[in-house]
Amino acid sequence: MSDASDRLWADDLSVGQIFEFGEHFVSADELVDFARAWDPQDFHVDPDVAERGPYGGLIASGLHTMSIYQKLNVTGVLTNWRVIAGKRLGDVEFLRPVRPGDTLTGSTVIDAIEFDDRDRALVTSSAELRNTEGKPVLRTVVEAYVHARPDRPRD
Secondary structure, eight states, X not given: OOOGGGSBOGGGOOTTOEEEOOOEEOOHHHHXXXXXXXXXXXXXXXXXXXXXXXXXXXXXXXXXXXXXXXXXXXXHTGXXXXXXXXXXXXXXXXXXXXXXXXXXEEEEEEEEEEEOTTSEEEEEEEEEEEOTXXXXXXXXXXXXXXXXXXXXXXX
């Protein structure tokens, strides 16, 4: 985590800028534990049922995949920005299953920055999470408010 004085203002960001995430290893225990608590469908929690199902084995809950995305985005990107709050998470696409043993990583790219008169900007970004093979498992669009410099020039 960066020192607050080192964090990026909305003014420091630019459209097209790409931020890379760290990595997260998905163990079988983590996958099953999450699913038991939050999405206890058989193909997430029962290896025998999952093996006979359409995925040929255990797969992570989409909610688990989203949670991993959020962790990687916060620890790798947002902790370095002067974030006020998220506004919207949308256009979520689950592109392929996440399996035990996968290591997930990804990136986010800034699509738009809209300043307002409240010393903030709405930053829209598109994110992708990829598996061990580099194949996308999730895509989403996020809008978050980020502090703007109070002394920035106004239009």
